Amino acid sequence: xxxxxxxxxxxxxxxxxxxxxxxxxxxxxxxxxxxxxxxxxxxxxxxxxxxxxxxxxxxxxxxxxxxxxxxxxxxxxxxxxxxxxxxxxxxxxxxxxxxxxxxxxxxxxxxxxxxxxxxxxxxxxxxxxxxxxxxxxxxxxxxxxxxxxxxxxxxxxxxxxxxxxxxxxxxxxxxxxxxxxxxxxxxxxxxxxxxxxxxxxxxxxxxxxxxxxxxxxxxxxxxxxxxxxxxxxxxxxxxxxxxxxxxxxxxxxxxxxxxxxxxxxxxxxxxxxxxxxxxxxxxxxxxxxxxxxxxxxxxxxxxxxxxxxxxxxxxxxxxxxxxxxxxxxxxxxxxxxxxxxxxxxxxxxxxxxxxxxxxxxxxxxxxxxxxxxxxxxxxxxxxxxxxxxxxxxxxxxxxxxxxxxxxxxxxxxxxxxxxxxxxxxxxxxxxxxxxxxxxxxxxx
Amino acid sequence: xxxxxxxxxxxxxxxxxxxxxxxxxxxxxxxxxxxxxxxxxxxxxxxxxxxxxxxxxxxxxxxxxxxxxxxxxxxxxxxxxxxxxxxxxxxxxxxxxxxxxxxxxxxxxxxxxxxxxxxxxxxxxxxxxxxxxxxxxxxxxxxxxxxxxxxxxxxxxxxxxxxxxxxxxxxxxxxxxxxxxxxxxxxxxxxxxxxxxxxxxxxxxxxxxxxxxxxxxxxxxxxxxxxxxxxxxxxxxxxxxxxxxxxxxxxxxxxxxxxxxxxxxxxxxxxxxxxxxxxxxxxxxxxxxxxxxxxxxxxxxxxxxxxxxxxxxxxxxxxxxxxxxxxxxxxxxxxxxxxxxxxxxxxxxxxxxxxxxxxxxxxxxxxxxxxxxxxxxxxxxxxxxxxxxxxxxxxxxxxxxxxxxxxxxxxxxxxxxxxxxxxxxxxxxxxxxxxxxxxxxxxxxxxxxxxxxxxxxxxxxxxxxxxxxxxxxxxxxxxxxxxxxxxxxxxxxxxxxxxxxxxxxxxxxxxxxxxxxxxxxxxxxxxxxxxxxxxxxxx
Numbered sequence: 001x002x003x004x005x006x007x008x009x010x011x012x013x014x015x016x017x018x019x020x021x022x023x024x025x026x027x028x029x030x031x032x033x034x035x036x037x038x039x040x041x042x043x044x045x046x047x048x049x050x051x052x053x054x055x056x057x058x059x060x061x062x063x064x065x066x067x068x069x070x071x072x073x074x075x076x077x078x079x080x081x082x083x084x085x086x087x088x089x090x091x092x093x094x095x096x097x098x099x100x101x102x103x104x105x106x107x108x109x110x111x112x113x114x115x116x117x118x119x120x121x122x123x124x125x126x127x128x129x130x131x132x133x134x135x136x137x138x139x140x141x142x143x144x145x146x147x148x149x150x151x152x153x154x155x156x157x158x159x160x161x162x163x164x165x166x167x168x169x170x171x172x173x174x175x176x177x178x179x180x181x182x183x184x185x186x187x188x189x190x191x192x193x194x195x196x197x198x199x200x201x202x203x204x205x206x207x208x209x210x211x212x213x214x215x216x217x218x219x220x221x222x223x224x225x226x227x228x229x230x231x232x233x234x235x236x237x238x239x240x241x242x243x244x245x246x247x248x249x250x251x252x253x254x255x256x257x258x259x260x261x262x263x264x265x266x267x268x269x270x271x272x273x274x275x276x277x278x279x280x281x282x283x284x285x286x287x288x289x290x291x292x293x294x295x296x297x298x299x300x301x302x303x304x305x306x307x308x309x310x311x312x313x314x315x316x317x318x319x320x321x322x323x324x325x326x327x328x329x330x331x332x333x334x335x336x337x338x339x340x341x342x343x344x345x346x347x348x349x350x351x352x353x354x355x356x357x358x359x360x361x362x363x364x365x366x367x368x369x370x371x372x373x374x375x376x377x378x379x380x381x382x383x384x385x386x387x388x389x390x391x392x393x394x395x396x397x398x399x400x401x402x403x404x405x406x407x408x409x410x411x412x413x414x415x416x417x418x419x420x421x422x423x424x425x426x427x428x429x430x431x432x433x434x435x436x437x438x439x440x441x442x443x444x
Numbered sequence: 445x446x447x448x449x450x451x452x453x454x455x456x457x458x459x460x461x462x463x464x465x466x467x468x469x470x471x472x473x474x475x476x477x478x479x480x481x482x483x484x485x486x487x488x489x490x491x492x493x494x495x496x497x498x499x500x501x502x503x504x505x506x507x508x509x510x511x512x513x514x515x516x517x518x519x520x521x522x523x524x525x526x527x528x529x530x531x532x533x534x535x536x537x538x539x540x541x542x543x544x545x546x547x548x549x550x551x552x553x554x555x556x557x558x559x560x561x562x563x564x565x566x567x568x569x570x571x572x573x574x575x576x577x578x579x580x581x582x583x584x585x586x587x588x589x590x591x592x593x594x595x596x597x598x599x600x601x602x603x604x605x606x607x608x609x610x611x612x613x614x615x616x617x618x619x620x621x622x623x624x625x626x627x628x629x630x631x632x633x634x635x636x637x638x639x640x641x642x643x644x645x646x647x648x649x650x651x652x653x654x655x656x657x658x659x660x661x662x663x664x665x666x667x668x669x670x671x672x673x674x675x676x677x678x679x680x681x682x683x684x685x686x687x688x689x690x691x692x693x694x695x696x697x698x699x700x701x702x703x704x705x706x707x708x709x710x711x712x713x714x715x716x717x718x719x720x721x722x723x724x725x726x727x728x729x730x731x732x733x734x735x736x737x738x739x740x741x742x743x744x745x746x747x748x749x750x751x752x753x754x755x756x757x758x759x760x761x762x763x764x765x766x767x768x769x770x771x772x773x774x775x776x777x778x779x780x781x782x783x784x785x786x787x788x789x790x791x792x793x794x795x796x797x798x799x800x801x802x803x804x805x806x807x808x809x810x811x812x813x814x815x816x817x818x819x820x821x822x823x824x825x826x827x828x829x830x831x832x833x834x835x836x837x838x839x840x841x842x843x844x845x846x847x848x849x850x851x852x853x854x855x856x857x858x859x860x861x862x863x864x865x866x867x868x869x870x871x872x873x874x875x876x877x878x879x880x881x882x883x884x885x886x887x888x889x890x891x892x893x894x895x896x897x898x899x900x901x902x903x904x905x906x907x908x909x910x911x912x913x914x915x916x917x918x919x920x921x922x923x924x925x926x927x928x929x930x931x932x933x934x935x936x937x938x939x940x941x942x943x944x945x946x947x948x949x950x951x952x953x954x955x956x957x958x959x960x961x962x963x964x965x966x967x968x969x970x971x972x973x974x975x976x977x978x979x980x981x982x983x
Binding site: 115146147149150153181184185206209210212213236237240241243244247281282283284285313315319322360 | 531560561562563564567800803805831834835836838839840841842843844846847850
């Protein structure tokens with residue numbers, strides 16, 4: 001006998017590790033039989049009582065003595081292997097015909113039970129579609145994923161795609177297992193065919209889209225994303241997919257251009273703030289930040305200008321202002337920050353407005369270590385008085401605190417704040433001046 | 445013997461011993477010196493069952509982590525792979541086996557699948573041409589891992605159907621057959637996670653729950669930043685601070701931990717300070733010990749006192765770490781939003797705090813948890829709101845999260861509202877899920893674990909015991925999934941006579957995971973209801 005054949009036999013006839021039972025003489029264990037049964041030996045109860053305890057078969061296919069209920073057949077599994085009778089122990093003198101009858105007697109439910117125990121089972125004899133479906137139904141009712149998958153592998157091999165799909169369409173559990181199986185083994189083609197058949201178009205589209213994650217090369221990924229456009233996504237998702245493609249397309253151009261600029265060494269911004277990472281595959285907002293950082297003043301015509309990004313991806317004002325603010329604040333470009341919020345009304349007067357609350361502006365400025373004068377200016381613009389006071393106190397914008405307390409006619413709070421400012425400072429003097437003013441009608 | 449497993453009416457130590465024996469038997473089967481190659485994921489659960497010393501007793505000389513390419517050199521007769529039945533791991537194993545150095549001494553290969561074998565995996569090994577190389581190929585059904593005296597974990601994936609099926613078949617098996625088994629459990633409750641998706645989304649507020657939220661508890665172990673645990677030595681000045689994370693085991697064997705783990709965090713401080721006084725006083729006793737007998741007694745208590753002091757020091761440090769988080773502005777803001785959602789406020793609009801979190805690019809998990817919480821508390825979000833959140837998330841975190849969001853929708857966590865109906869208020873009111881007057885120090889209701897929100901799952905368990913689910917039929921119909929009740933009649937000879945003072949034991953099986961806060965709530969319930977509850981969960 002050659003080695004591989006034995007391996008094969010061994011594979012199909014391998015012993016199953018005995019499921020734990022509590023049939024021990026050990027006293028400690030026997031005392032608590034109930035907990036053991038209830039908690040751990042569940043599988044033993046599910047196994048049929050008429051089934052074999054344990055199957056041990058040596059590598060030659062000879063069974064290692066145990067009882068069966070079928071007379072002289074030492075091992076039921078022996079009957080089902082493909083090896084000819086002559087490799088068995090000489091005691092097995094059954095004629096071939098009877099042998100074959102015996103294997104045909106295995107009903108779908110018996111077969112499935114054997115599969116569950118990891119014993120060999122040739123499924124080939126289930127030839128007709130009806131038999132195959134019965135087998136599948138038995139497998140499903142057994143609730144064992146392994147068995148269902150094993151049967152599905154067989155069906156996948158022996159049924160045409162159309163028939164398989166048609167039958168699984170009405171069998172949800174088996175269908176789920178097949179989908180999972182195809183995903184596990186990476187049979188993307190069949191998976192997509194299946195989704196197409198089931199008209200689960202959205203899943204089809206998403207499943208295809210998912211593949212992009214495994215493509216590292218940016219150009220190839222971009223090309224792949226292009227193939228995703230037009231797939232049956234939901235309306236919103238379709239727009240996002242389009243954006244994803246467009247974004248990557250732009251990023252590739254920007255990346256190439258900027259890398260060139262950086263190595264040429266002529267551009268100040270890149271010299272002063274060398275890039276820490278490539279912009280490829282970054283989210284949109286990150287790309288916008290990058291653009292506001294390195295390409296702020298560029299006109300709309302270039303791919304790398306922030307304005308262009310805003311227009312192309314329809315970035316709302318709020319998001320745009322926040323991002324631009326963060327970038328310019330990081331560069332300590334306070335004039336740019338100013339310009340973001342300054343609008344000229346029809347009379348030519350400038351006024352500061354923001355689509356986000358000024359308290360957010362203040363926080364971002366603070367995070368970027370803006371000088372106190374700048375902070376103060378923006379704290380003053382916070383509309384809600386309590387918030388204004390809170391922030392002013394938090395960020396030590398003394399003038400704002402003092403002025404606000406004065407406006408609120410809150411003497412107590414002003415007094416309390418006096419102890420927080422430096423002795424002999426201009427702020428202290430200011431507070432004293434206000435406190436001694438006779439014009440203010442204090443409320444407390 | 446693991447002390448923490450013996451308390452409680454069901455002696456889980458027995459389970460642990462049984463499981464250890466299986467392992468020993470398998471190891472002895474692979475006779476001779478051996479090296480184990482570990483699937484990293486399994487080291488945690490195994491750690492709860494056996495230490496290295498046990499393995500050494502069975503000739504395990506080396507241990508390696510499963511990694512691609514070649515196996516490290518080891519002068520052993522056997523190489524045993526301890527792995528989960530996952531295809532990608534099969535590929536790595538095959539690589540290991542195939543790149544085995546032919547020139548070196550021949551080694552025997554074995555595989556132990558945990559918790560069970562898989563045809564798919566064995567097929568894969570066969571396809572890669574290595575299946576025949578394994579001499580022993582077996583499974584180790586580490587199905588139920590005892591975590592603590594009343595908590596078991598079922599680590600297998602896909603356990604749900606098996607369990608439900610097993611239960612019903614078990615019943616069929618019992619009826620009519622000779623049965624001299626005394627039931628240990630009076631009630632069995634199977635809860636599918638899908639019934640209550642809300643609870644895991646909210647931030648847990650018990651001591652143990654917060655440790656898990658902030659640092660993550662794996663298999664009863666937690667890794668903490670080392671700085672607070674550096675031993676204070678006089679004159680050292682804090683140099684040479686340990687850089688490796690401090691690993692602590694957390695279970696009820698530790699007295700102090702057992703006392704505070706399930707308390708609302710706000711109630712922990714007073715317990716710790718009281719404990720500090722008690723321990724100080726105990727140490728002061730040495731001044732009162734005058735006779736030899738008294739001194740002897742004091743000395744014999746010393747180890748216990750020192751352990752208690754060490755335990756107190758650890759938990760004081762942990763509590764400080766947690767406090768740093770819970771007193772932060774952001775934690776407060778997040779909690780406020782969570783509680784607004786859970787009490788049904790403004791769940792139908794875009795939430796400003798969530799928007800801010802996205803704008804500041806907080807952790808995606810944090811954002812998703814909040815968005816999903818809002819969705820669950822609104823029976824799904826209005827399409828406009830959902831689209832808005834989706835857009836913000838995709839633009840900030842990347843378009844590939846279309847897939848993430850789709851998965852969340854499939855799981856029912858983040859989806860559009862259908863038919864404009866919001867069922868949550870009904871569920872909330874009928875089951876009294878939101879309790880305004882919660883007492884964190886001396887709780888009277890399970891809602892203390894979330895400072896106001898009673899976990900839906902536990903409330904269901906509570907109502908099942910008293911007055912029974914018939915009183916909430918309509919609500920049960922609104923909740924996802926079917927429900928059914930089965931009674932298993934016992935032959936009269938076996939009806940256990942309940943001893944006075946003995947209570948009903950209920951086994952609750954959570955299919956799909958459970959939070960520490962829910963476990964705390966269940967423990968509280970069992971004290972309240974004069975019953976006893978054992979919880980088990982599958983991951």
